[in-house]
Amino acid sequence: MNPILKAIDVRKSYGSFEALKGIDLEINRGEVLCLIGPSGSGKSTFLRCINQLEIINGGALWINGELVGYRRVGQKLYELSEREIARQRLATGMVFQRFNLFPHKTALQNVIEGPAQVLKVERRQAEAAGRELLDRVGLAQKCDAYPIELSGGQQQRVAIARALAMKPALMLFDEPTSALDPELVGEVLAVMRDLARSGMTMVVVTHELGFAREVANRVLFMDHGLVVESGPPEQILGSPTHARTREFISAVLS
């Protein structure tokens, strides 16, 4: 079976600073991958490269076997147009650390914006699907609430529903619980756990090692733009081989 995501030697620089120094990775359908690592190690940058919020400077990415950002004809790579990039983005859903809900739209409107505007789904149908999704994240009662009227945990759950509404093949989470008050973290992780159980392919950047241990098939430790080590959660979180991984884990747990 083809991997959903394949990355070969992905590099990204900002000016002379190398944020990613060559990432190799394959993710298979239904796999849940947790990315851990110290702040500034390039985790967000890698996610943003996957859905083309950043353009990579080297290496290559494939989603569902399709080259990301370029079309190859013979020995030439043609940059994709803005519309083609927008179409490629449909394969991934993104959940941001700061939610980024549309403040001028209600929870339901946030969720159906993509289906209605981008996928051109008929309005009534989009609404029904939207209500179902909000129900799935436990917010059936909050369809008509504006983001400002919701708690952080509720906003993040709407954001998850909004991403799911596009029926992505791969869900990307960038520290989805880092901006939340501690008592609200659980409700968001619970939704993500359900999602993982339902078979969704997920890449999750997180400091919640308990979640990683329980839900991830594989944990990846990144530092300074490189993958230091990766493997099953018991191994990486339980008996890491690298000193830097050990230091990081004990720092997070303390």
Add this chain to the structure above:
Amino acid sequence: MLLEVGEQLVKADQRGHADDLSQFEHVRRKHIGRYFAAAVVLVMALWIIRAFAHGQIEWSVSWQYLTARTVLFGLGNTVLLAVLAMLLGIVLGVIVAIMRFSASPIINWAALAYVWLFRGVPSLLQLLLWFNLALVFPTIGIPGLFEWRTVDLMTPFFAALLGLGINQGAYTSEVVRAGLLSVEDGQYEAASAIGMHRLQALRRIILPQAMRVILPPIGNEFIGMVKWTSLASVIQFSEVMYASESIYYVNNRVIELLFVAAFWYLIVVTVLSFLQGRLERYFARGAGRASQSR
């Protein structure tokens, strides 16, 4: 003041009462300064009204011309010109503001040049230039296919519309740019992440949020525009100012007719202010308590 209340409470407690403010007689604070200021304002207002009432103004003449055909026709023209020129200004302003965010230096530069030029030259002068465009371009069109004589096209109305609208666009573009800058990057990224392309994100996500910042200054400029239309009287466009002038040239009732024009400007501006408030409330949806409670 607070101390007094405190002492009273202590005393009340000593007398065995509960600490409840409602059992005391409340003595309101005296605002002597405010009474004095109000008196001064009232006297001045009365004095001004008296001056106008007893001045050499025949109010009956103003009243008579208030709804004269020429005046009402002028009023209609004023409103039409103001609305169309403002629309042109807003459309140009939005386009130019978006051009300012372009990655292409040439597009960016063109937008800057437009703002520089039309903001830098007085509106009156621009109006006259458009009106006299025929001196530079005798004909307009594609030679051989279709051509018009510029003097036929550049009616006073069209010249005024172009002059005011294009000038307005230069100002509006800066207002719109400020509005676009006020929306956080995360909104654009979230829109991209659900597969929207640039224009879709702008129209559905970014601009509606920017409107909250854009509307108050635009309302302000719309009101300015209503009054700028009076410049069009210089090129014989019969808006309300020109209408009043054309009447007082004949009957010499200058101040009476100026009041007629002033009255109508005030009415139009009042209606606009009201509409602006309604629009602002609409675009404030979901934007927090401070902006909703109005």
